[in-house]
Amino acid sequence: MKKVFRNKLVVVGFVIVFLFLVLAVFAQIITKYDPTAIVVEDALLAPSADHWLGTDQLGRDVFTRLVFGARISLSVGFIAVGIATLIGVILGSIAGYYRGWLDSAIMRFVDIMLCFPVFFLLLAVIAFLEPSIFNIMIVIGLTSWMGVTRLIRAEILSLKEREFILAEHALGASSARVILRHLIPNSIGPVLVSATLGVGAAILVESSLSFLGLGVQPPTPSWGNMLIEAKATLGVAWWLTVFPGVAILFTILGFNLLGEGLREVFGYNG
């Protein structure tokens, strides 16, 4: 643990991510406004002591909406990556451990999934489903597990030839036990790195989808739909576009720095 926090990238990334996490978790305490309450007479106010980041065309407080948007973005990021990692770890370890036709089948399926441009696949799927936070999480998760699968498979392939795995079989451990208790814990490092980077990527995808109107639906605030709503008043109210943009930028920067830092600490490439 000490070694992890001696890495500058990790520290900076962790501080940024932690800050957004605090904002998201304590959203209700941090701000006195309601993110969806419309106050027409306060429309388009510039940043001031009352409204730190100004208000939008319906008089809603931008800071409040950003903070509540952080909740949406982060939970989409974490849950989507959670789903992707779970699928990836299960399929990857089965493929790497059992090899044979099962391995070929799983890896060819990965290749097929990788052929699709993910974003258009997402658009197509969302177009059929009702766009909601819940669907977004699942769909992003279901379209981003391929990298983790490859990663885990490669790790397991090399790990299972290691001597302590032979020793474990010699002790009479079942295959399931060897995979769950010995192979997966030993390959957790690169998974952690890819998951951290994945959270940033998932948040970006969610923002893009919301920007296109296929993601989180108004009035629920999300960084992406705040941007699209702000587009109409771009010439008058700069604060409506700049702050959500900065929030997206910093969150993704935070996750990427954290991921890169962890990669350096664990010593993985690629």
Added chain:
Amino acid sequence: MDRLLDIKNLKISFNNDFSLTEAVNGIDLYINDKEILGLAGESGSGKSVTALSLTRLLPSTAVISGSVIFQGQDLLKLKTGRLNKIRGSKIGYIFQEPTSFLNPVFSIGFQISEALIFHQGLTKKQAFDVSVGLLEQVHMPRAKEQMYKYPHQLSGGMNQRVMIAMALACRPKLLIADEPTTALDVTIESGILALLEELRSTLGLSVLLISHDLSIMQRLAERIAVMKDGLIVECAGKDKIFKNPEADYTKMLLDSVIKL
């Protein structure tokens, strides 16, 4: 005397798409109850492959034929699930390079307890207590403290004691020791051999001791089988092997032992 393990006409080859390598070409070997059998031979002679084949620990490219009768069952024909109940609980293994045969991400205590939990159904707490006892039995100093250590924090000799404790956790009938001291210093080697001798008599173990080093055999083994190129060239009592060897290869092996 009762035969604990009876190997008949064991043949092992490794088969891949390009070639077939014959590692063991039909050997017969038996181990009596409470006996130490030495299996000697140069590297590549098939000793380790033989040892691993007994409980089918070889990779799936290995083709094994013959029979290995252990307590009335042919281990080569047993279903993997049944075999898993014998591995570790009736037949224990210790290997050459102790540090790399231990899982780096788990503590010593976890690894010793593990087999106790899944073979004997002990709770974590019970397994912990038994494990401390096992570490004491293999003369691990400050056994309780060591339970929380990781393999990289211990020396090779200490890790070998941990492996022996793991192998003996479920009180096996047969211990297969594949070059147990080759990776260790001579002084530590002597300690480990003394430990094996002591455990054999206190626990009534049979041991299949595999080594290229005849001086180890002289100290521990009662009978010695000499292997070369996948065949057993000679198998006899210790005294006969050392005083009156028949096969030329045995004589050569004896001549190559460094004398002080």
